Amino acid sequence: MAEKEVYSDKNSGEAASNFIHDIIDEDRRNGAEVSVHTRFPPEPNGYLHIGSAKAIWINSYTAEKYGGLFNLRYDDTNPMKESTEYVRSIYEDLCWLGAEPTGGVFYGSDYFEKCYEFAVKLIKNGDAYVCDLSKEDLAEYRGSSDDFSDKGIVSPYRDRSVEENLDLFERMKNGEFPDGARTLRAKIDPDSDNSYLRDPVIYRIRHINHHRQGNKWCVYPMYDFAHPIQDAIEGITYSLCSSEFRNHRPLYEWVVDHCGFEQKPKQREFGRMNVTYTVMSKRFLRFLVERGVVDGWDDPRMPTISGLRRRGYTAASIFDFVRRAGVSTTDTTAAAELLDYCLREELGETAPRRVCVTEPVKVVITNYPEGKTEYFKLPNHPAKPELGYRDLPFTRELYIEKADFAETPPPKFFRMKPGGEVRLMGAYIVRCDEVVKNIDGTVKELRCSADLETGCGTPTDGRKVKGTIHWISAGSCIDFDIIMYDRLFTIPDVASYTTSDHEVEEILEFVNPDSAPRLIGCKAEPSVADAKPGEAMQFVRTGYFTKDSRLENTYNRIVSLKDGYKPDAKS
Numbered sequence: 001m002a003e004k005e006v007y008s009d010k011n012s013g014e015a016a017s018n019f020i021h022d023i024i025d026e027d028r029r030n031g032a033e034v035s036v037h038t039r040f041p042p043e044p045n046g047y048l049h050i051g052s053a054k055a056i057w058i059n060s061y062t063a064e065k066y067g068g069l070f071n072l073r074y075d076d077t078n079p080m081k082e083s084t085e086y087v088r089s090i091y092e093d094l095c096w097l098g099a100e101p102t103g104g105v106f107y108g109s110d111y112f113e114k115c116y117e118f119a120v121k122l123i124k125n126g127d128a129y130v131c132d133l134s135k136e137d138l139a140e141y142r143g144s145s146d147d148f149s150d151k152g153i154v155s156p157y158r159d160r161s162v163e164e165n166l167d168l169f170e171r172m173k174n175g176e177f178p179d180g181a182r183t184l185r186a187k188i189d190p191d192s193d194n195s196y197l198r199d200p201v202i203y204r205i206r207h208i209n210h211h212r213q214g215n216k217w218c219v220y221p222m223y224d225f226a227h228p229i230q231d232a233i234e235g236i237t238y239s240l241c242s243s244e245f246r247n248h249r250p251l252y253e254w255v256v257d258h259c260g261f262e263q264k265p266k267q268r269e270f271g272r273m274n275v276t277y278t279v280m281s282k283r284f285l286r287f288l289v290e291r292g293v294v295d296g297w298d299d300p301r302m303p304t305i306s307g308l309r310r311r312g313y314t315a316a317s318i319f320d321f322v323r324r325a326g327v328s329t330t331d332t333t334a335a336a337e338l339l340d341y342c343l344r345e346e347l348g349e350t351a352p353r354r355v356c357v358t359e360p361v362k363v364v365i366t367n368y369p370e371g372k373t374e375y376f377k378l379p380n381h382p383a384k385p386e387l388g389y390r391d392l393p394f395t396r397e398l399y400i401e402k403a404d405f406a407e408t409p410p411p412k413f414f415r416m417k418p419g420g421e422v423r424l425m426g427a428y429i430v431r432c433d434e435v436v437k438n439i440d441g442t443v444k445e446l447r448c449s450a451d452l453e454t455g456c457g458t459p460t461d462g463r464k465v466k467g468t469i470h471w472i473s474a475g476s477c478i479d480f481d482i483i484m485y486d487r488l489f490t491i492p493d494v495a496s497y498t499t500s501d502h503e504v505e506e507i508l509e510f511v512n513p514d515s516a517p518r519l520i521g522c523k524a525e526p527s528v529a530d531a532k533p534g535e536a537m538q539f540v541r542t543g544y545f546t547k548d549s550r551l552e553n554t555y556n557r558i559v560s561l562k563d564g565y566k567p568d569a570k571s
Helices: 019-029 050-065 084-097 108-124 135-142 162-173 223-234 243-258 282-291 305-311 315-325 336-350 494-498 504-510 526-530
Strands: 037-040 069-074 104-107 128-131 183-186 201-205 219-221 238-242 266-270 273-275 332-334 360-365 374-379 389-394 397-401 421-424 429-437 443-451 478-483 518-524 537-539 543-547 554-560
Touching (some): 019 266, 037 223, 050 238, 050 273, 050 315, 084 305, 238 243, 282 504, 305 554, 315 332, 332 336, 360 518, 494 504
Parallel strands (some): 069 104, 238 266
Antiparallel strands (some): 128 183, 183 201, 360 397, 374 389, 543 554
16 A cells, blocks of 8 residues: 555544555445454553654554554563553553543553463464574674575574474473573564564563563564564454564564464554654663763653643644644654644643743832722633633732843834833833943842823823833732753754664753753732643743643743744645
């Protein structure tokens, strides 16, 4: 089937074209009466990231579209780096994304007994043998996966008898041999052009505690052996996985066939998705955490689902991004700006507006009575009157943004300046009469007079005031800090440095030293204090923000108001 790029129709939530759905539709037209049952099989050795969201969306949405089921199955067949921490975080991420596993939650380790039984069956059928080659010799005997002329070499242990293989495999299971002493290999084809079929290892010895099974097992099935068995047992009909497993498909089908499953899951592969300005290799992400470059897997600069959630990204915007980035058979790189674009589209419609002054300068309204407070109504959303209004207190002493005042203004500066007038958003027109400075020459306060007849209306004399700035009452505001998060890396193609040709330390060269500047002593209207982590607000004229879930009295910048990015017309 020819490759097809896919772009989403945001209004319908449906993809304009999706080769996976084309495959399912074709199967149905050809009379295959199969249900759609998919799964997401993450290894619990780290936190999920935005690349994982693509696999989650493809599998969960495909099941939903066809009225099928979607399983979560932890691929915990390698206990070296797996933990219950990662198990918990994966489930939380799926639920937050709205991809609850309708078919159930499973663990690869729950199938260890079945996998062992199938391995014994292969041995009895002459389809597997115990091999004594070391890890290094195994690699040499299998040959290069890139050079078809470099064929594999037949193992000297390939012709062991069934009886000897059964005896040795049972002794492997009973713990008689050290790690790496022996493996169980499938007997397929040492000369195959596909290196994954050159008598692949399907069991190895690992004397290590398993996070669920404890020390019950010391032989563990390889993913390529366990995964198709697990799919078949669970009744998975479409095993949808990323492109690195494309060359594994013949082995997947061999295992299903030789284990004797009548219902055969169909593996199909989609292109992996990278994102600019970040990395998604767990090895590199773990390095950033362990080196202290970030403050954990959920650091708001990380591409992990938990990091994006803490930053303030929404589940809907992440899935919209995945749809827009497209589904194809080839690997793609999506622009980080597209993710921000999807988020802005959503928050522009849903986020309530609030007033915040990030770098405050005091303003004293000299002709306004001391001790007086009045209230001006500001809309919660300028385009949605149905969302109501809130009352903003106005007093003699206010705060405005430092950037909204210029003692020596540039041309066409329509904000506050000496002798100039400006509208306080939703309130009076004021004129700057005096600039009071500190000893070091910095601005201490601005003394202004208000046109008290204007209120929030137009001047009676009809004069035009071009500039409007936001403000906050000094007597009722709340104080907090803001972290103005930016990209963690300075170059868009940093993912290229996560290949095997580069060491993890090399990415330190591209870490942005200004990715998390903190603004201390910001001021905002009282209603901001009631916000909960994850609830987005637009601080007018500044950006979108949310309260941090871990740092006290701290708010995160989710994304700026705009950056000039426009998605491709097709997306």
